[in-house]
Amino acid sequence: MKIELKVNGRQVSAEVPPNTLLVHFLREHLRLTGTHVGCDTAQCGACTVLADGRSIKACNALAVQMQGAEITTIEGLAEADGTLHPVQAAFKECHGLQCGFCTPGMVLSTVDLLARHPDADEAEIRAQLEGNLCRCTGYQNIVRAVQTAQQSLASA
Numbered sequence: 001m002k003i004e005l006k007v008n009g010r011q012v013s014a015e016v017p018p019n020t021l022l023v024h025f026l027r028e029h030l031r032l033t034g035t036h037v038g039c040d041t042a043q044c045g046a047c048t049v050l051a052d053g054r055s056i057k058a059c060n061a062l063a064v065q066m067q068g069a070e071i072t073t074i075e076g077l078a079e080a081d082g083t084l085h086p087v088q089a090a091f092k093e094c095h096g097l098q099c100g101f102c103t104p105g106m107v108l109s110t111v112d113l114l115a116r117h118p119d120a121d122e123a124e125i126r127a128q129l130e131g132n133l134c135r136c137t138g139y140q141n142i143v144r145a146v147q148t149a150q151q152s153l154a155s156a
Contacts, residue, residue, distance in 0.1 A: 001064050002014070002015050003016060003063055004067065004068065005071060007030060007071045008032070008071070008075055009076060012030065020063045021058065022049070022058040022063050022065075023047045023059045024063075026058060026071070034074035034104045035104065036101055036102075036104060038059075039059070045131045045132030046101060046132075047059045048106075048108045049072060050071065050108055051066060052069050053070075053072075053115060072108070073104070074108060077111070086152040087107050087111050087146075087149040090145045090148040091103065091106070091142075091145045093145070093148060094144045095145075096145030096146075097142075098134075099135075102136075105132050106142060109129060110146050113146070114146070114153055118154065120146075120150070122143060125143055
């Protein structure tokens with residue numbers, strides 16, 4: 001099937017089998033490997049991307065379902081000049097990562113959260129991030145990174 005969508009601001013047109021998962025389309029067809037495959041069952045959140053600004057798990061969506069959508073992966077979040085998005089910068093500043101495997105999905109979930117709920121409290125932050133599993137951290141620095149990003153975005 002032919003699909004047309006925008007990925008990281010670039011119009012993309014491709015022929016894909018109808019059963020191609022979005023995560024595999026991004027990784028294999030477009031070589032955007034920042035979208036990780038962790039569980040293939042929508043449990044871990046490593047494959048989280050933004051579809052029309054909302055976080056989704058790319059292992060749980062068919063590429064053909066994204067017809068006409070605007071997809072943002074971790075590779076498309078920073079500015080063209082390399083300036084990090086405020087959420088990326090906060091994760092870096094607060095050491096909100098260790099091995100980095102879950103980080104792209106965690107960052108994109110945070111972007112969605114703060115776009116919809118810029119004043120989220122700690123409980124709301126933790127609830128939003130429940131679908132993104134991290135095996136390395138205790139989530140303390142991740143929550144701190146989200147709160148730091150909140151402050152940064154509020155003062156921008």
